Amino acid sequence: MSTPFFESHELTKDFGGLRAVNGLSFHVNEGEIFGLIGPNGSGKTTVFNLIGGYYPITSGSLRFQGTTLNSLPTWKICKLGIGRTFQVMKPLRRMTVLENVMTAAFNRTDVIAESRKKALEVLEFCGLAHRKDMTAKGLPIGYRKRLEIARALATEPKLLLLDETMAGLTPQEQAEGVTLIRKIRDSGITIIIVEHIMRVIMSLCDRILCINYGQRIAEGSPQEVANHPAVIEAYLGKE
Amino acid sequence: MKAIRWQIALIVAASLIFPWVVRSEYYLHVIILAYIWVIIGSSWNLLAGFTGQVSFGHAIFFGIGAYTAGLCATKLGVSAWWGVIFGGPMASLIGFIIGWICFRLRGPYFALATIAVGEIFRLIAVVWRSFTGGMEGILLMQTFRSKLPYYYLALFLSLTCILAIHLAMRSKWGYYFVAIREDQDAAESMGVSAFRYKSLSLIISSFFTGVAGAFYMNYMAFIDPEVVFSLHHISIMAILVGIIGGVGTLWGPPLGAFIMVLLQETFRSSFFGLAPRWVSEVHVLVFGLLVIFVILYMANGVVGDWDKIRRLWSRKAESVAATAGKGS
Amino acid sequence: MSVFVQTVVAGTLMGGIYALIGIGMTLIMGVMKIINLAHGQLMMVAMYITYVLYEYLHVDPYLALVVTMPALFVLGALIQRYLLNPLIKVEAILPENQVLMTVGIGMVLTEIARMIFHSDYKSVRPAYTSISLYAGPIAFNLPMCIAFGIAVLLTIGLFIFLLKTDTGKSVRATAQNKEAALLLGVNADRIMVFTYGLGAALVAAAGTLLLPIYYLFPDLGGAFTLKAFVITILGGLGSTVGAIVGGVVLGVSESLGATYVSMGLKDAVGMVIFLLVLIFLPGGLKRLTKI
Amino acid sequence: WGEETLRVGIILPLTGAKANFGEIEKLSFDMALKEINDAGGINGKKLEFLFEDDTGRPEVARSAAEKLINKDKVLMLGGGYGSSETFAIAGVAQQNRIPFLVNTGSDDKITEQGWDYVFRLNPPVSEYPKALESFLVEVVKPKTAAILYENTNFGSSGARKFKEICQRLGIQVVVEEGYEHGGVDFKPILIKVKDKNPDLIYMISYVMDAALLMRQSMELRVKPKLFVGGGAGFTLPEFPKNAGKAAEKVFSATLWYQTLKYPGALDYYNKFVATYKKDTEYHGAEAYASAYVIADALERAKSTSRDDIRKAMAETDMMTVFGPVKFIAYDKKTNQNRLPTYLVQWIDGRLELVWPKELATKPYVYPIDWESVWR
Amino acid sequence: MLQVEQLDVFYGDIQVLWDISFHVHNNEFVVLVGSNGAGKSTLMKTISGLVRPKRGSIRFGDVRLDQLKPYEIIKFGLSHIPEGRQLFPEMSVLENLEMGALNPEAKAKRKETLEWVFSLFPRLKERTGQMAGTLSGGEQQMCAIARGLMSLPRMVLLDEPSLGLSPRLTQEIFRLVQEIHHKGMTILMVEQNVKQTLAICDRGYVLENGRIVLEGRGQDLLEDQRVKEAFLGL
């Protein structure tokens, strides 16, 4: 069998005495939207942070297109083609929206003009073009979330990690978000998405992994996972 | 944009003809000091204002540059002017090493660490008498009797420094520097090696500060560790220059340099002898009050808060006009 | 051997003085997260008050504590109220603005002292300042022993205050999340004013106890501000017990450094330890001792 | 106006840490100036001193010199307190070919550069212990010595020179350590000294460090045959005030003492104390004498050109309250006034001149039983 | 009980709330809905005193709140549980809860209130000694709500309590809110889970671009065409 596009093998992370991620193995195929769900504090953001190289991995390994990510610094992981958004948004506050995205676009070019062009494309794609000259700190939450996505896209990732980019949006805005994410996938980018809003997860994902206490409790198609008794018990609750 | 370019050309032209208009060597001396501070302030600003790494230790680089020049003369027996060439790289090297140690610290902790490193350098320069001459310092004779060569060299160096920073800030580097200042984690997630670009910023910053130090050695012709490694008179002064002019702006620190140097000299000499003597005794007090005032009311400095200042003025003008109107 | 013992004793006693200076800083920097570059200058002000009381009213320095501590409390409170609190509302590029404000405050305090008292050295010499107790060949300076004791008492007091009283908890809460503290009914501005005042009062104690041992001039502050940082970082931010530990560690290592390396590098020893702790032991000795 | 007055620039530390000494010197200059002008000025013209503040920093001293020379167009320069500041000013003066009379800055180097425009009234720091040297040879005959000095230009060059003397006299230097000015705790270094138990402890310190050094020596029972201060702090009235009984029986080298048999020395002292209600000491006498030397040179100068003034300075041969003044070249030095120095001792709370013997106001106390002194 | 009239609120020069008037009766459960940046949180902050209104009045019972400071307002029995939890991360859960009961009356009853709160949130009882910063998102939210209840308020303002919580916890939180309501507390809540909230509340207001555009009983709003389009994604 060929090596999977992205693979986590026995991934473990301890914070002091707390084991936030516990021997987690999964893989993501190229071109799919992979959902990662689980109760609060189950370790989803931690998984993203491990992929992004923010914390050292306690044990286990992460492989992306055959490259081992363990102990690579964050920026190199980005260079490899993994882009991410933050659950707690981190806009570059005093830069304009365009400058925010240009900074990201420099990931693939050193030339100002090219990065500007790329940034404008991405902003157009994300529906932010009309806000490009606003400073990021003045941006309402909905746009900030899009800015997070736009920035990640501008680094030209092959794999995109989205951490709760829909939380706090109205259903209307969520619907727009879903469309955007589909569009991103259609442009050839593989996506891992963390989200608590089941409607979004169910309508987007090809496969879903549900974790609790950093361990897998179910994996499979949206339907399978949603009906899995352990998932209902730990996560969904009885409707 | 055109208008700005025009203004810059005007400033440069004015600087070039200044010595031919004002023929007093003393005023040239003061302006030369201001140019030195333009370089130090701008360099500090690159690291602190643009890249967000507030250094309380720029005296280190200034001192390294100055001692490189001084030791060229005392230890190598060559002209101290070689220091202007080697002082920059030397300071950059030390800067790189310091960055390598201190950049794992963020925010105020980085600032504190730079204070500590600065003090260590000062104490070493004091104690290592056989190499640095300790507190007996290094004294040279100026190469030129006329101030003109110094004036033009200082002008050239400060313009080069400003230009270099301008170019850096207009390139990818500039975006990366500011991104690191705004949010280091976010920057890393966009493929920016924070360590590499912080180091780069520090290397450029320390390079020019070192050049300024080497020039200072040649121009002032006397240094000792208290002079060039001084926390208060160099490191903190660099910060004041930046803050008062405006951090994170290209023209803030140069303006701040002129304000600070002129103010300092004006007070030291009791308004050039026009005011009573006690005026010179309060000059540090006035500095302190100025700092407090600027931080409270113009947190982004004269250039950074220029719009605010202008608005205040025009509002005042308006209200003056309004009352005048009523009166008539 | 007796060289070593006497060095350690001297360093430990000096550490007591350092600890006194550090306690106020632990509160201001460790708990409130204000980097206070005017710390030594506040101490200097307290020392001048002590001096005036002694010189003109013949008040014993230990008695003067009753005056200097409240006086500095008021001064600190005013500084926080009118100079530091307003900064929170100002948006500036560098969060270090507040640090620079304290630099400005330090300059102003120093210069005002200079205007009033000139640059002359002043000192206070009650008879007991040169009393020493001897254990064999080893000398213990009495005022320093007393300062050490008071440092321990103040630490315990502050520890209990921060952990057990509602006001102490409000101080910590305000530092951690001002808005939430406000919503829960804490007058956050007043708490900050109070805390800075308290920090200033603590360093006033340090100054008053230091004066009989040392002397006084307007520029004295800067060097002690640096010491205060070293102690606070060494001991671990916000750790009251850490201030004592940090003070003693600094005092002893400086003494050992001075005796066995070079007197001229005494201060460098402190700075090197400071750097090492900053970099390799973030959290300071608190990380090791867990308190 | 410019024709009526002869303007001389005086650079002193008027603010900053050294300001109290700068103040004494300035007042002495003022006192002399008033006397000179009251006596008719210089060739009918009034003398004027323009004071500039060097704030105790060499780079500022340089700016001040630049200003005096280029803007105020003074005839010559005077002053110079700290060695570093003096050094910096001397460089500017030589460069601009303007005479500069140093009255205090005492680093040997200042007159060892072959600078023909720089003159020095006071002896260089290496000669401060000259009287001490003969005292050691004739009376004490120590085998070992410790040298403690503040890490400043003055301290470290003084220490270096004293070490040379020790080598010449065959005294073994067992401890030689510099310290940062303003320390709280000198015990570590004193513990080390006590351990080596030298016959002589030579200290170059300003007054507060000096007081602390002595107090802590007393506390640690460091007992050499004698403690000697290298001028500066040890002769000031603040020293016994702060050191208390620890000051007793301490020796110090000094350059001047008011009871010296120089004409006007005691008068100067009394007049200063009467006028300004504060004490003065050798720094003030240097300044006062220097004002008269300047006036004398200007009076003799053929014109007010810098060169003529320099020539007049070089030909100076006069008596002042500070002693005879004549600028000569010796050893490596040029334009250096050569003066004897003295040894003083604190006896019963008073500073007494004890050496050379023939000038002594009281016989020296030696050997010293420290336990009874310190009891 | 709460009466807001003609409120205008600015951030600097930018107006975010325009002429807001609404009321909440005693023991009522009122919900505010609105899209992102509509000004819901701002409205809450204005009521609790974190933000000063430029014009208009806020009355709570017979006191005027609009010129009071937050720490004065809480004394009248109004408790604001802010968006995003806002715990004291380096204090233990217990200390966080104690901070909730600072005013004298609440302090006197601190012990009993703690028992009551722990009975509502048994999870917190297990974690009394843990630093609040290390709690999981859901636990943090519980801690925040519990802390808000410690002052024994007559009315609570809840800002998006379910933000970022798992579906199961979201339901749990809603259940708790209802329970508190049934215990006799007046509730004003902001929520994005429009469908669920409108179903359980008494009345609702819809906020759009800083203005109140709709008002009605929860069930009626659920039926409203405009609400359906904007919030239910239908």
Ligand SMILES: Nc1ncnc2c1ncn2[C@@H]1O[C@H](COP(=O)(O)OP(=O)(O)OP(=O)(O)O)[C@@H](O)[C@H]1O
């Ligand atoms: N830096 C850290 N130090 C200590 N513990 C941490 C740290 N980061 C996360 N944790 C703990 O690890 C666990 C997993 O946290 P994580 O943020 O990954 O959860 P999550 O699944 O993203 O939850 P949510 O859905 O609420 O965002 C939690 O118990 C959390 O408290």
Ligand SMILES: Nc1ncnc2c1ncn2[C@@H]1O[C@H](COP(=O)(O)OP(=O)(O)OP(=O)(O)O)[C@@H](O)[C@H]1O
């Ligand atoms: N501190 C502030 N300074 C300036 N503008 C602000 C500030 N806080 C909020 N705003 C702006 O005020 C408007 C209302 O914000 P508010 O947070 O009240 O909205 P909200 O309805 O709570 O939205 P959300 O659903 O995102 O929480 C937004 O446009 C926002 O950008």
Ligand SMILES: [Mg+2]
């Ligand atoms: Mg998460």
Ligand SMILES: [Mg+2]
């Ligand atoms: Mg909100």
